[in-house]
Amino acid sequence: MNVSCYERSLNILKEAVVLPVRFPELFAGRNAWRGILLFGPSGAGKTKLVNDSIALTQNSAAVIRAHGNDLVPSNCVRNGCNPESAVVDIFNEVKKTLPKPVILFIDDFECLLNESEKISPEACRRITTELLVQIDDCDKQPGVSVIVAATSKPWDICCPVRKRFDRLVYVTLPDQQTRFAIIKHEFTNFQHNLTDEFFEYLASVTERFSCSDLVMLARDACWNSVRKLQNSSQVQNLMKQDEKMQMNLKNTTGNPSHNQEGRKDSLYQMLNEQSVLKCDVDDALLNMKKSVDDEEIAKFESFNENYGQD
Known part of the structure; x- marks a missing residue:
């Protein structure tokens, strides 16, 4: 970076x-x-x-x-x-x-x-x-x-x-060029379809953001995408099935069933494939507040x- x-x-x-x-x-x-x-x-x-x-x-x-x-x-x-x-x-x-x-x-x-x-x-x-x-x-x-x-x-x-x-x-x-580098670097940790042009836009609207603020922005955007997946009907069904299986296991002995492991694998795969979208970043940006004010900078x-x- x-x-x-x-x-x-x-x-x-x-x-x-x-x-x-x-x-x-x-x-x-x-x-x-x-x-x-x-x-x-x-x-x-x-x-x-x-x-x-x-x-x-x-x-x-x-x-x-x-x-x-x-x-x-x-x-x-x-x-x-x-x-x-x-x-x-x-x-x-x-x-x-x-x-x-x-x-x-x-x-x-x-x-x-x-x-x-x-x-x-x-x-x-x-x-x-x-x-x-x-x-x-x-x-x-x-x-x-x-x-x-x-x-x-x-x-x-x-x-x-x-x-x-x-x-x-x-x-x-960080100045604008550095903010661009930090933002782009942070999003390499997540699946996304964001472009350099969008990263340049983010760098231009995050003046007076600290390095920590920019890292938190990327994390919040990632969690916004996970929250949408979590609320989807497909994931809700998988989670309900897993909860039922956990209840059944309390009354039995042995290893979890292949079906349970398969559901977990499906859930992990969906999480890994979930992309961070522009709207996820925009929502995170709306909730972000720069941590350093003008008086402190002066x-x-x-x-x-x-x-x-x-």
């Missing part, structure tokens, strides 16, 4: 993640990027970009994954708790892996640093301080270690933490203008 509008972001990740890991000799006497922060709307494809770049390393590095929420102990509001313990543990895992190349990916990074019912102000301060210490300590270790973080709320990340990342990369919503663009380094 060609994700043209992500090529810039992917190239930055190649430079920061892939090249130092696969060709460390290129960076002899040079400082490779040690930290990349990807920011953008939820569902814009940040995690996919990271996964694609990791795949390009061809298993040349250990990969450690974490979620911001997972690094905050659930009891860290209690007195006597060590709220920074999970942060220490995961960075110790990184250091144990060195000097072998290692990539640490933290998704939903802002969850680690935000005050909430789960994180008291004091716990938040201690976690932030420990995170800064651990990042600095990793920089002093021999070998290649790259920290990649993704967030949908970059404005919640304080300046000292933000400055620990060499590059702040804005992952935008906020991301303002942040990128002030802090983005892509």
